[in-house]
Amino acid sequence: MAELAPGRLVQVRSDWPEARGPAHIRTPHYLRGRRGRIVRRLGEFPNPEDLAFARPAPKLPLYHVAFDQAAIWGEGATGDELLVEIFGHWLQEVPAQ
């Protein structure tokens, strides 16, 4: 996937690898399928999903992604955000609305 620039709208994949077998995932449950906004690219890090099983772990881009807190939980203060590190292979681009 092309590099995601700051401000780009993204959606976290609604994928549940833990339902298919042993898995180690750094993408929290509460963000799967949720939409957010790229804040910054943090660098490239070995894929923890491979590292955890001692497999060769290619480096993948890691992004800081902001999510609207109230939209996720249905409660909270307007304007409050969650800022979370998400690996690029969990993110899909969303067309600007």
Next chain:
Amino acid sequence: MAGVIEADSERLLVAIESLLAKKGLASPQEIAERIALTDAASPGQGARMVAKAWCDPAYRALMLADGTAAAEALGIPMRGAPPLGVLENTAELHHLVVCTLCSCYPRAVLGYPPFWFKSSAYRARAVRDPRGLLAEWGTVLPENVRMRVVDSTADYRWMVLPVRPAATDGWGEERLAGIVREGDMIGVTVPAAS
């Protein structure tokens, strides 16, 4: 899951240390040095960084751009530690750090995490009801201050650069460092002149 290891922890440690030495991965001296470094890390290290950032604009800029380099500039050992990111609180934005997946914590600059940082209650509530959580610490944010809850899920470790309290004009770095507590650098509390 097969083969759960059951062993006396001291014996297990000795066995792992001798294996690491035998395979040439880490000598007993290196392990002892690492344990000493880990034990020496404390919130006082982070507080020194915060105090310097409050007094020195160039250091503050470095700290926000590269937390690891800023820690090393004060002689804090960062070799082998994950990259450190620093989140700046302002009059409009307040950061709170949590690790919902486990207990990621900037140990190199803050030491061992406080017991509640790893609790299920803190981890669940920080992302869902952060203002309610802060209120229980006596931290009430004005409504015009936005909150950013930073869920530390991957390779970075995060600390908060709090807002310098009013009525601290003319204070030196050492005195300023004395009012910065670990909770201020996690974001559950804010420092006050006292």
